[in-house]
Amino acid sequence: MEHVWIITTAWIGLALLASLISIRIGISVALVEIFLGFVAGNLGAHFGTAIFQPNAWVNFLAGFGSVVLTFLAGAEIDPESFRRQLKPSLAIGIISFLLPFLGAMAYTYYISGWNLQAAQIAGIALSTTSMAVVYAVMVETGLNETELGKLILTACFITDLGTVLALGLIFAHYDYWLVIFVVVTAAALWRLPSICRWVFAQWGGRVSEPEIKFIFLVLSVLGALAVTARSEAVLPAYLFGMVIAGLFVHDKVVIHRMRAIVFAMLTPFFFLKAGTLVSLPALIAGFGLLVILFFVKMVAKIVGVWPMCRIFRMPRRESHYTTLMMATGLTFGSIASLFGFNYGYIDQAQYSILVTVVIASAVIPTIIAQVFFQPREVGLGKRVAIEYFGTAEHFLHSEE
Amino acid sequence: MFKRILLAYDGSQGADRALAAGLDLAKMHGAELWALGVQERLPRFSGTIDEVQEEKQYSNQRYGKLLNAARAKAQEAGLELKTILRPGHPAQTIVEVAREGKFDLVLVGHSGLSGVWAAFLGTTAEKVSRHAPCSVLIVR
Numbered sequence: 345m346e347h348v349w350i351i352t353t354a355w356i357g358l359a360l361l362a363s364l365i366s367i368r369i370g371i372s373v374a375l376v377e378i379f380l381g382f383v384a385g386n387l388g389a390h391f392g393t394a395i396f397q398p399n400a401w402v403n404f405l406a407g408f409g410s411v412v413l414t415f416l417a418g419a420e421i422d423p424e425s426f427r428r429q430l431k432p433s434l435a436i437g438i439i440s441f442l443l444p445f446l447g448a449m450a451y452t453y454y455i456s457g458w459n460l461q462a463a464q465i466a467g468i469a470l471s472t473t474s475m476a477v478v479y480a481v482m483v484e485t486g487l488n489e490t491e492l493g494k495l496i497l498t499a500c501f502i503t504d505l506g507t508v509l510a511l512g513l514i515f516a517h518y519d520y521w522l523v524i525f526v527v528v529t530a531a532a533l534w535r536l537p538s539i540c541r542w543v544f545a546q547w548g549g550r551v552s553e554p555e556i557k558f559i560f561l562v563l564s565v566l567g568a569l570a571v572t573a574r575s576e577a578v579l580p581a582y583l584f585g586m587v588i589a590g591l592f593v594h595d596k597v598v599i600h601r602m603r604a605i606v607f608a609m610l611t612p613f614f615f616l617k618a619g620t621l622v623s624l625p626a627l628i629a630g631f632g633l634l635v636i637l638f639f640v641k642m643v644a645k646i647v648g649v650w651p652m653c654r655i656f657r658m659p660r661r662e663s664h665y666t667t668l669m670m671a672t673g674l675t676f677g678s679i680a681s682l683f684g685f686n687y688g689y690i691d692q693a694q695y696s697i698l699v700t701v702v703i704a705s706a707v708i709p710t711i712i713a714q715v716f717f718q719p720r721e722v723g724l725g726k727r728v729a730i731e732y733f734g735t736a737e738h739f740l741h742s743e744e
Numbered sequence: 745m746f747k748r749i750l751l752a753y754d755g756s757q758g759a760d761r762a763l764a765a766g767l768d769l770a771k772m773h774g775a776e777l778w779a780l781g782v783q784e785r786l787p788r789f790s791g792t793i794d795e796v797q798e799e800k801q802y803s804n805q806r807y808g809k810l811l812n813a814a815r816a817k818a819q820e821a822g823l824e825l826k827t828i829l830r831p832g833h834p835a836q837t838i839v840e841v842a843r844e845g846k847f848d849l850v851l852v853g854h855s856g857l858s859g860v861w862a863a864f865l866g867t868t869a870e871k872v873s874r875h876a877p878c879s880v881l882i883v884r
Contacts, residue, residue, distance in 0.1 A: 367785070370787060370788060371789060372787040372788060373795060374789075375789050413791075413792060416793075416794055417792070417793070420793050479796055480789070480790040483800060600798075606794075607794075611791070
């Protein structure tokens with residue numbers, strides 16, 4: 345029992361340290377958690393301590409964290425922008441998933457000699473786009489409020505949908521359990537918006553948080569069905585998030601409460617665990633492959649997304665920017681890699697390389713896009729008469 | 745001489761001294777005085793949109809209060825202080841806003857960075873003075 349508390353202290357202490365570092369340096373807490381997990385995991389392995397080796401309860405918290413993260417990501421869709429930009433966002437989003445998926449899978453299978461399942465995991469992990477990384481960049485320039493910004497975010501959403509569909513369907517066992525899973529999920533998704541609306545209205549706002557427990561219950565039931573069908577729990581979680589996204593637009597309180605639970609207790613374990621499993625010796629040994637896979641992802645994104653942007657008459661600079669934004673990745677890439685490792689489709693060396701490539705793709709294209717290809721209509725080159733640039737929230741806190 | 749003055753304001757002691765100087769200068773020249781709050785350290789390379797939204801909201805509240813307090817001080821001095829709130833890199837954003845708003849003076853407080861850090865990184869005031877399109881007054 346004492347041992348449990350020592351392990352808990354170590355992991356929660358690391359999560360707290362990650363928060364403090366993140367606040368101090370302005371880098372996302374997820375990235376800091378992965379890095380600290382990496383350092384702690386490798387130091388632990390070096391000194392022969394098992395304290396940072398994921399155990400059953402850490403695995404549970406990390407697994408549930410990944411499901412809730414995916415749910416929250418699904419709930420980020422803006423249905424109105426999606427309807428307005430249906431064609432370009434579908435086209436850019438699908439090609440942004442498909443080419444890197446096929447490219448990374450083909451490279452790792454035919455050239456690196458990975459087995460088919462490992463190559464499929466590589467394809468999925470490197471096909472992802474990070475809507476959150478993109479959003480963070482856009483908030484700085486106000487681009488998230490423009491049509492271009494909304495198009496890129498919606499396209500990211502489609503790419504991530506491709507990722508969770510691939511993760512959920514490629515490794516599924518095609519038997520009667522899959523049929524049951526598909527039928528139950530489809531029926532649940534159809535009825536859940538109205539059920540959730542009723543639950544929120546009936547029981548919302550109480551201290552025992554029945555509405556959040558209800559969401560967790562739905563995620564658990566659908567996750568259990570998915571795993572029984574050898575699919576992945578993130579698939580129904582993402583779809584569930586999508587169908588009740590509209591509800592969260594009106595009920596910000598629920599999402600704030602969920603965030604408090606998720607950021608305090610769930611996501612730290614997911615990202616710390618993702619970091620502890622990255623092996624430094626494997627990275628050193630596979631450095632060449634790491635660099636190549638990074639370029640495979642970048643080239644595949646450029647070959648796929650850039651021409652598509654031009655087809656939809658996007659100006660050249662904005663096309664460069666959109667392409668680089670679609671080449672980012674972080675959370676879904678980590679989820680896919682961890683899924684592959686947990687189920688034994690990839691080994692620790694392959695996992696280490698994939699997660700590192702995913703992290704590199706969160707940082708490098710973002711910096712290049714911001715420094716060289718920031719769209720001119722917002723941000724740096726903007727020439728407008730100064731009016732009031734504050735946000736609505738800022739305005740609300742003003743006395744006038 | 746100065747018609748539009750931009751004050752970079754972060755609520756620090758240096759910024760408060762710059763505000764006091766700005767109020768004097770605005771009175772003296774009959775100039776418009778604007779205060780700019782730059783929301784730095786919003787999480788980059790974020791894992792979730794929620795993280796960015798929460799941090800942005802926190803920063804909006806913090807800077808909202810700071811700019812409000814600055815506006816109240818200006819009101820006490822019988823001047824109107826207009827406020828701007830923007831996310832981004834402090835020096836870069838101050839220079840951009842100075843350029844976009846055609847300001848003819850930028851006021852920045854001297855930072856509290858230690859000599860070692862300032863030597864390595866440079867201060868915001870130094871960077872603004874190098875790149876601003878107008879005069880810059882670093883208030884000590």
